[in-house]
Amino acid sequence: MTLIASKTETLETPPLLDEPPVPFLDLKAQYSGIREEILRSLQEVADSGTYILGPRVAAFEEAFAENLGAKHCVGVNSGTSALHLALITAGVEAGDEVITVPMTFVATSWAISYVGARPVFVDVDPVTYTMDASQVEAKITPKTKAILPVHLYGQPADLRPLLEIGCKHGIPVIEDAAQAHNATYGDHGAGSLGHCGCFSFYPGKNLGAYGEAGAIVTNDEKVADRLRALRDHAQGRRYYHNEVGFNYRMDAFQGAILGVKLKSLKAWTEARRRLAARYIEHLGGLPLGLPGEAVGRRSAWHLFVVLHPRRDALRRELETRGIQTGLHYPVPVHLQDAYRSLGHRIGDFPVSERVARECLSLPLFPEMTERQQERVIEAVHDAMRNLEVA
Structure with missing residues (x-):
């Protein structure tokens, strides 16, 4: 069965307008306003010879963490990778369960599947379309190892009761903040309250790269250190690997672009x-x-x-x-x-x-x-x- 009605509806068609269409999104208009600074930053990266991670990514990480009011930011190659690594640092493993919502982009659940865990869904609130916190506790089992709310469409989920439930049961809360750059929950930036907050910088996002990029924010220094290692083949030091790692590094060109756009x-x-x-x-x-x-x-x-x-x-x-x-x-x-x-x-x-x-x-x-x-x-x-x- 499908959720989309298949019935054909015949409606009166109005005459076409003389004005150009109103686009859903206009990335070219945004680029035109920052073009010169973007090009200068890209040229500096090209001249530097450092194209993966490096000072441009580090500078963006510091600025983005400060913008959110978080202590640490770790840049990666996509929002999906951010969710994957966050779940690993929360201790989620094969056979575990993660409580999340079905009303989201599928990458939220992909990350759960990547670690071999099972997504356990609760419905969303009818006003904000974010996780209905009142349904969460009933879904907790001995296998539950994380709660993963989604700040859908930029609307922050109701974090206080979720954090209280997580604290009560010893379950970390990971925020999917892929669509919530600069959203706030009380006095806090969305993404800064849980074990980790995961962001996407896909081009169409409020803060978008010119390609794929993402980031994880956290207030735990040990978690941040592990995230930095995991994104870079789990290298504690070069060519020494403490666990299975990933090639999830942010490239320097995206770090430069995001640093300009963050302003x-x-x-x-x-x-x-x-x-x-x-x-x-x-x-x-x-x-x-x-x-x-x-x-x-x-x-x-x-x-x-x-x-x-x-x-x-x-x-x-x-x-x-x-x-x-x-x-x-x-x-x-x-x-x-x-x-x-x-x-x-x-x-x-x-x-x-x-x-x-x-x-x-x-x-x-x-x-x-x-x-x-x-x-x-x-x-x-x-x-x-x-x-x-x-």
Whole structure:
């Protein structure tokens, strides 16, 4: 069975607009604003002859940790690798269980599988779409070795009860903060409260590299030291390997790029928050599920995701009006073929399944112009009227 409706809906098609389409994301616009500094940094790396790790990566690690209020940052080659190494340092091994959510990008569960453990799912909260902390304790068994909440779409999960549960049972909490750069939980940066916080710098992220990159943050010096070794073939010193390691190193070009872009992250995040607030203001009267922020949490607004029961029809309506959209994510992990062996069925996690079935990501990026957002808002209103009469 599929979560996506297959019924064909015939709707009135509006005339095409003369204006260019509103992109879902515009990385070229962002690049144009920092082009000269990026090129200078890349040239310096090229001239240095140090292309893997090195001073540019170290400088970024220090700056990113400071930005989050964490003690240590370890740069790696992807957010997936960050999750993998974090689980290893938490002591998760083959045959163990890790409690996580099915409403996420599948890499969250990939990392659990990489260490030979089993993902154990709990449903998400219907407002924030993040881990429902009230369901966690019932899923704990003697095999449970980690709790892995996801700060989905930039919205921080409710960490306080999760950390309390983890402390009570001696289970580390690892934050999947791949979409939560500059999100906050109380006075703390998302990713800085658990055993480790794992970040992705995939190009489309709020802080994106020009290729693949990721990082793990931690406040534990011993954990940081082990992470640095594990990412570099587990070398305590060159050619001496204390355990099985990995080639998960961040390259110097990505470190240089991220170091430049980090300077603008605060301003870019504030721009995202203004755009999200404007969407909420102008779309609030429509029969759409709108995202929100829980008290004491500030989203990084990586994505602005609305819910509608006729999501696919709404998406087609917007496309005909020149509005590009995204789907994040249309099939929850427990219903993916790769995890069929877990034995889950449709109905096991109803909130996650509804979000997956109805979610639609509207354009939102820091360089978005007022006119571009006006067009999206107008198009959504027009599309909803058309859906009502169809």
